Amino acid sequence: MKVIEPHIHMIARTTQDYERMARMHTVACCEPAFWAGYDRTSPEAFYDYFVHISEFEPTRAAQYMIQHYCWICINPKEADDLVLSREVISFIPEFLKKSTVLGLGEIGLNLNTKNEMTIFEEQVELALEYGQLIWIHTPHLKDKLKGTRMMVEYLAGHGGVDPEKVTFDHCEEHTLKMVRDAGFWAAMTIYPVTKNSPARVVDALEIYGIDHLMVDASGDWGPSDPGTIHDAIFEMKKRGHREEDVETVFYNNPCFFLGQCEKFQLQPLQDRKKAWNGR
């Protein structure tokens, strides 16, 4: 079975992780732009970072037959600085032209501040201007519920945003329903301590069904493991779910969402209606 990892920060991982992912049948991965663990010191640092994830990582991944795609943006954790953010936003269009860039992401909120929301809105407008997909980071822990609601309500009331072209990532039990009810895609991130476990991800699939849902492992510089997406696959199989449904969650669904960008090369193994059991 082929697997697509929709959200992982490979810049923080070793080449050995690409090898492990390839051995676990990962055929593509997507790297949203994010915080590096420290605040970058200049817009130029972001420029170099964007070059890294749009040019270097695809070559490293290709050695292991993995297609590497990325998302470009000023991440929410550094978006509170309006001047810096706008300087970074000024050169984002240059990167949107690159062959492996899928859209704007992971934009969103961190502490739900006014400045973060301003930059979120400006990046949404940039995505609309350039006809791009949007990948959204939702805040962690106590800030998640409020931040997710702020962004869902903003986008739902915007009038110009097609929810099919937007994914809210890092959803959990208390945010999943509002995201899906508004018509957006939702992704669940398996991450020790602050996000989901493989078992809770499969619980959500059993409660809500498999349409408009993705799962990611979110390997980054923190305590995390790209292998956890495969733990969720094992959990789903262990609970007796159909092979076709497992394949839809971990391969077809990323193809359905990401394939809305013509640069994404992989094709789903069945059409959406059939994969989603008629939905």
Added chain:
Amino acid sequence: MGKTTLGMGKGSPLDARKLLDMHFLDIRSALLETAAALDRIERAKGGKEVMGDSRISKLFAACRIITDTGATDRAERFLTLFSSPETGPLQVEE
């Protein structure tokens, strides 16, 4: 044995007994770790005082959610308990 016709969006294909068999030791282990961690905190210097910390109160409130019988939204209520309060229209923080 233990399998039902349920699937994605319709609950687990496994029945409750089978799921309990599958998860019992994991649940026992998680609760034991919680009990031991609370013991560790209370045993330590200043333990009695810290047991009045609002975070401990929230953990105890979460324990009460866990022990609700007849509920199937424990995880959602657990996470909501630990979320920032939001009442009325959303206020953007300065």
